[in-house]
Amino acid sequence: xxxxxxxxxxxxxxxxxxxxxxxxxxxxxxxxxxxxxxxxxxxxxxxxxxxxxxxxxxxxxxxxxxxxxxxxxxxxxxxxxxxxxxxxxxxxxxxxxxxxxxxxxxxxxxxxxxxxxxxxxxxxxxxxxxxxxxxxxxxxxxxxxxxxxxxxxxxxxxxxxxxxxxxxxxxxxxxxxxxxxxxxxxxxxxxxxxxxxxxxxxxxxxxxxxxxxxxxxxxxxxxxxxxxxxxxxxxxxxxxxxxxxxxxxxxxxxxxxxxx
Numbered sequence: 001x002x003x004x005x006x007x008x009x010x011x012x013x014x015x016x017x018x019x020x021x022x023x024x025x026x027x028x029x030x031x032x033x034x035x036x037x038x039x040x041x042x043x044x045x046x047x048x049x050x051x052x053x054x055x056x057x058x059x060x061x062x063x064x065x066x067x068x069x070x071x072x073x074x075x076x077x078x079x080x081x082x083x084x085x086x087x088x089x090x091x092x093x094x095x096x097x098x099x100x101x102x103x104x105x106x107x108x109x110x111x112x113x114x115x116x117x118x119x120x121x122x123x124x125x126x127x128x129x130x131x132x133x134x135x136x137x138x139x140x141x142x143x144x145x146x147x148x149x150x151x152x153x154x155x156x157x158x159x160x161x162x163x164x165x166x167x168x169x170x171x172x173x174x175x176x177x178x179x180x181x182x183x184x185x186x187x188x189x190x191x192x193x194x195x196x197x198x199x200x201x202x203x204x205x206x207x208x209x210x211x212x213x214x215x216x217x218x219x220x221x222x223x224x225x226x227x228x229x230x231x232x233x234x235x236x237x238x239x240x241x242x243x244x245x246x247x248x249x250x251x252x253x254x255x256x257x258x259x260x
Contacts, residue, residue, distance in 0.1 A: 002064055002084035007047065008057040009091035012216065015042065020072040020079070024204065027062050031204060032072055032079075041207045044086070050219035050234060053096050053211035056088060096216045099225055101183030111228045150193035158194075159201035169205040176212040177221055 018035035020042065025031075028049050032042040043055040044063065051057045064084045073080045078088040103111065154172075161167025172194060179187040191213050198209040211217070224231025 004064070004084065004086050005059050006044075006056040006078070006086055006088045006091040007059050008051055008094050009088070010051055010053055010055055010094050010096045010216070012054060012211075012214070015074055017074050017076070020074060022066050022068050022070040022072060025063065025066045025068060030063050030066055031207075039203075039207060039210060041204065043207075051094055051096065052208070052218050053214075053216035054207075056086070056091055058086060094219065094222070096219060096222055098177060098180040098215045098217055098221070100180050100215065102225075103178075103181040111224075150189055151196065154193045154197040158197045159205070164202065165205040165208060166201055169201050169209060173208055173212045173217065176209075177217050180215055181225075 016035060020032040020035060021037075023031040023033045023041055028046045030044040032044070034040070034042065040054045043052045044058050045051060045055060046058055046060055046062060048061065049057070064081070066081055070082055074088075076089075077085075079086040157168035157172055159166050159168060161170075163170075176187075176191070176194065178184075179190060184190075194209060195213055198206050198213075201209070208218075218235070220231045220235035222231070223234060
């Protein structure tokens with residue numbers, strides 16, 4: 001039986017022993033449902049991929065074969081699949097929590113320059129996200145007003161666009177990351193609207209949004225906090241459009257007007 005090892009982990013809460021199930025499987029990732037079902041999902045990713053919230057990074061270039069619905073047992077030594085096992089005992093914890101309220105207007109030009117360099121020319125999958133007029137309206141005068149209809153805005157994004165994690169949801173994850181970083185005064189209002197709308201998308205995307213609301217984001221964004229170009233370059237390689245559209249909205253902050 002093949003035995004692999006988990007090298008890094010991010011687990012907001014310790015995993016409970018018991019029977020998990022394979023929710024979905026890909027070349028570089030496997031998602032498991034908890035013993036009680038539902039959320040959150042536990043994600044296993046290969047070493048080339050960034051660690052994700054509630055995830056384990058595995059020392060392998062691609063995942064061994066599994067079957068959707070397959071039972072996976074967790075005990076003190078790790079996860080046991082039908083034909084392979086994953087040793088989780090030596091996985092080093094990584095902090096994927098966002099540094100809240102630490103990005104200042106003075107720092108913004110450096111971040112924006114890195115973002116534009118990394119994401120130049122990448123497609124978004126949603127026409128509006130390539131429309132500067134739409135983005136300007138999105139970040140316009142009413143952004144700071146409490147009466148803004150956040151629910152209506154979210155309905156134009158949640159679950160929209162191509163991909164396993166639809167482009168609109170990736171955009172929202174980037175938006176939440178940015179507003180956590182700057183401590184935006186409307187973060188709570190946006191978060192409430194996302195929480196109410198997040199079920200209108202795929203399970204995997206809902207999982208990312210759930211953790212984004214709690215302030216946990218993909219490993220590339222932790223890198224971007226201290227090395228913006230490195231972090232955004234790593235991010236842009238994820239998925240067909242995911243890395244690009246997560247942060248397309250940041251370009252609308254060019255004047256820094258929404259950073260305070």
